[in-house]
Amino acid sequence: MAESSWRDELARTITDVAGLPDYLTLTDDERRFFDAPPEAHGPLALKVPLAVVRRMVEAARRAGGQVLSTDPLRRQFIPTAAELETQPYELADPLGEERYSPVPRLIHRYPDRALLLVTDQCVVHCRYCFRSRFTGGSHGGISRDELRAVESYLAAHTEIRELILSGGDALMLGDGALADVLDAARHARPDIVFRVATRIPVVMPGRVTAELARLLRARAPLWVVVQANHPDELHAEASQALSVLADAGIPVINQTVLLAGVNDDAKTLDELFTALVRLRVKPYYLFQADLAPGTSHFRVNVERALWIVAELRRRLSGLAMPVFAVDIPGGAGKVPLEPSALIGEDESGYRLRAADGHVHHYPKEEG
Ligand code: SF4
Numbered sequence: 001m002a003e004s005s006w007r008d009e010l011a012r013t014i015t016d017v018a019g020l021p022d023y024l025t026l027t028d029d030e031r032r033f034f035d036a037p038p039e040a041h042g043p044l045a046l047k048v049p050l051a052v053v054r055r056m057v058e059a060a061r062r063a064g065g066q067v068l069s070t071d072p073l074r075r076q077f078i079p080t081a082a083e084l085e086t087q088p089y090e091l092a093d094p095l096g097e098e099r100y101s102p103v104p105r106l107i108h109r110y111p112d113r114a115l116l117l118v119t120d121q122c123v124v125h126c127r128y129c130f131r132s133r134f135t136g137g138s139h140g141g142i143s144r145d146e147l148r149a150v151e152s153y154l155a156a157h158t159e160i161r162e163l164i165l166s167g168g169d170a171l172m173l174g175d176g177a178l179a180d181v182l183d184a185a186r187h188a189r190p191d192i193v194f195r196v197a198t199r200i201p202v203v204m205p206g207r208v209t210a211e212l213a214r215l216l217r218a219r220a221p222l223w224v225v226v227q228a229n230h231p232d233e234l235h236a237e238a239s240q241a242l243s244v245l246a247d248a249g250i251p252v253i254n255q256t257v258l259l260a261g262v263n264d265d266a267k268t269l270d271e272l273f274t275a276l277v278r279l280r281v282k283p284y285y286l287f288q289a290d291l292a293p294g295t296s297h298f299r300v301n302v303e304r305a306l307w308i309v310a311e312l313r314r315r316l317s318g319l320a321m322p323v324f325a326v327d328i329p330g331g332a333g334k335v336p337l338e339p340s341a342l343i344g345e346d347e348s349g350y351r352l353r354a355a356d357g358h359v360h361h362y363p364k365e366e367g
Pocket of ligand 1: 122
């Protein structure tokens, strides 16, 4: 698909309730959201590509025409009344990113890596988005002046080893603009490793052309970081887009958000991670959903999350198993969480719970 084709597809993206096709019957919960006054809605407007809506309708048809509030695509992209409720502990900037922004668009929270918000635009609005304060805003793509300030910062901060292009969605930039950003950063820092964070290969796979793959490949070392949350998202077109990247020699890793009612069971995640590995995509992180306003209906109790992680450990190889992590509210960073395998110890050794679920003895040595 040429650049103009995915732009055409983008132009057909649905951005208000009136644009939803009649054949997508809304649930009562969804209707209550749209009936609420606009000021009760959060910052993230409805945005969903027509092709994704068609997949929702197809899922309902396969289920005998029922309206499926449990459809994983629908739950991620169509708002419900639950969004109208904000919990006291939810934060507009749950990761405290604004505190760590030395120049506009750049977030430098960890010493060795920085995040560059190259655009605030996405092809889809995920209802659980932790960056909803910025996503879908009116900033658009990074300006020349902003990019120059980022170049100077990168040149002066040689402790930064990785630059993560994100947003919004980094692949919302056209090929020319994307190449400009990558080349400017590379000019400032020839040694830097890029990560390009994007939901697009899964949600609007036509954006991933052979030309785009060549552009990214030519700027190695560069990793693409995608987001897939449910095996239904890895349909033929998405799989093809991921294969285009892998065939071009671009390493691809995936971040999944643990979402209640979407993927909060070991069987679904097992299927997802197994399918990703088959597509040559390494499952990298499984994130607890962040404390963005109006997202409590997506969060899974951490104890239950750890139970799911323990079950996944029993089922999956190290290659297929991502790291489960929670972001500490306010900006203290990511904490990887594991169910503890160390059950106890005595003078002769440790008691460890193995993948078979049983507790085994492991000897204690000096040193
Ligand atoms: S694609 Fe990413 S930035 Fe955009 S709405 Fe979804 S989670 Fe947020």
